[in-house]
Amino acid sequence: xxxxxxxxxxxxxxxxxxxxxxxxxxxxxxxxxxxxxxxxxxxxxxxxxxxxxxxxxxxxxxxxxxxxxxxxxxxxxxxxxxxxxxxxxxxxxxxxxxxxxxxxxxxxxxxxx
Numbered sequence: 001x002x003x004x005x006x007x008x009x010x011x012x013x014x015x016x017x018x019x020x021x022x023x024x025x026x027x028x029x030x031x032x033x034x035x036x037x038x039x040x041x042x043x044x045x046x047x048x049x050x051x052x053x054x055x056x057x058x059x060x061x062x063x064x065x066x067x068x069x070x071x072x073x074x075x076x077x078x079x080x081x082x083x084x085x086x087x088x089x090x091x092x093x094x095x096x097x098x099x100x101x102x103x104x105x106x107x108x109x110x111x112x113x
Contacts, residue, residue: 066078
């Protein structure tokens with residue numbers, strides 16, 4: 001038994017069976033395949049040989065020397081001025097947020113007059 005909602009009376013009424021077909025969806029078969037997005041030929045490792053291509057200078061050894069130097073500075077501050085500014089900003093926001101939270105809790109704990 002199939003039912004549908006009557007728009008005038010807002011009650012369920014009997015209706016003829018119909019297949020489920022939402023308005024936005026249509027059953028279609030594409031006539032031609034979609035174009036390939038990455039249609040460039042693939043280069044295999046065996047074809048490239050031993051040639052290694054870098055986009056720039058390898059900075060890893062220099063950074064390893066910088067971060068592994070035993071100078072007593074924490075690793076998260078060895079990057080220079082930007083690391084110090086980021087660390088101090090983070091600490092200020094953390095302390096400020098904690099104080100604001102404690103103040104809000106104190107105000108919420110006071111009875112209303």
